[in-house]
Amino acid sequence: MSLFPQQLDLLVRRIEVRAPLSETERGVLARAFDPQLVTTGARRDLVREGDRPTRSTLLLRGFAVRYRVLDNGRRQITALHVPGDFIDLQSFPLRLMDHSVGTLTECVTATAPHASLQRILETSPRLTLILWTLTILDSAVHREWIVAMGAMQAIEHAAHLICEIYLRLKVVGLAEHNRFPLPVTQADLADTLGISAVHVNRVLQELRKAELIRFENGVVEILDWEGLAKTGQFDDKHLHLGNEDDATAQRLPA
């Protein structure tokens, strides 16, 4: 009645960037999930705006996005999720989904009933803080996206996004050196960056011409990290990859 260790591994890595987990805690976390995994095809919804989920979903394999569709038909992606991310942990404290989550690729997910999270809340302050922190990291990324959308040009924004995804994938061991999967179409990028698909195409061409990246068949290769980070004015501070940032490690030793 619990997740296998290797299935929990990506989440554990994300957490342990900041705070070590004890064996007991890993066990509690593993038992919070339903043992059976769910596989969902590409381009399907995992949760829909208006839903009131009774369980939260952890992404184990594949890429997913949070999005909203406006009256005018435009879709805006508000978050891009990679393996190891909870895609709707916020539905535990706040049940009503105010946005949808859809898959980009085929995805494998594990689900944790809210009742299990409730138990963690009532019995483990440390794990509670860890879960809370995960939602706060989402927030920090959201803010960074607002900055990028509001104050950067399209090409800078695109460079910024690529830097962010690269580091996030690296944390969970899914990026090789300067190379990582990004299985999204230019239309998806358009809905993420808030620009048209045509313009995405031109921006990507510029990034290629500047020899900052290659991007073919859903794989990004970063040719010049320095240049890319500079173009995107990228600073990894908001990803909080250093363990001295975090209260869990300092105030609640494992």
Add this chain to the structure above:
Amino acid sequence: MSLFPQQLDLLVRRIEVRAPLSETERGVLARAFDPQLVTTGARRDLVREGDRPTRSTLLLRGFAVRYRVLDNGRRQITALHVPGDFIDLQSFPLRLMDHSVGTLTECVTATAPHASLQRILETSPRLTLILWTLTILDSAVHREWIVAMGAMQAIEHAAHLICEIYLRLKVVGLAEHNRFPLPVTQADLADTLGISAVHVNRVLQELRKAELIRFENGVVEILDWEGLAKTGQFDDKHLHLGNEDDATAQRLPA
């Protein structure tokens, strides 16, 4: 050694939109704050990017903004805070500030030492969930801003923002019927909406010409709520103003 009830009132109202608080809980919350309040002048920083606060700040009076300044000198505001909002509750789980918070007007604040929040985390699952929920509401607003920035025109975005601020002020009793203070300059709005101050001016003129709002001397009057909400494609779902949205009320009765 605790905040006066009326000083806590705005926060309590925000919380009780979704979940009732017991007298005991109010007491615990009140005692989490330092008794003395702090007054900060207009256009000063309350917290700075790079800081590692040891206490979290509750805004009692005045308006404040979260923001980041880019290399190119552009300032992007990522959140606008009104009385009753925590401006840096996330610094409890994640110490390093990845953005700054500044005042727009003179502000009165109360501070809660992280040690007090720690005590709440260790002793009161229900209050912990409530605090967690407050940070998650910030997240929901962030996502809505991403949608507005990415998929709306400037005039729609502006209308959307005004709708949002109006409802948030109403919750804490700071908006009269269709009328509320918005002590920001057009340059502030520019940094919020991610457009130039000149264009803000033109957008406001359009909103006035369409007889949707008046906006003089830092006071907004909504002349046509329906029209404004339609223009801004505004839906209050993401503000989670209904108590059936929330887990606290349902699973952890006071």
Add this chain to the structure above:
DNA sequence: CGTCAGATTGAGCAGCTTCAACGTATGTGG
């Protein structure tokens, strides 16, 4: 081989920017 999703290109256009000037209210020192 035809079909389809996705990428690419060109051309004209719209939204928003920048620069610069000017208006208006408020405050301040002489």
Add this chain to the structure above:
DNA sequence: CCACATACGTTGAAGCTGCTCAATCTGACG
């Protein structure tokens, strides 16, 4: 009390970024 400074709002004009529309190209797949 006036001269001047300062902050904020308003207006016009020119230009750039990114959009829309439409056509073409490419590769995968049945």
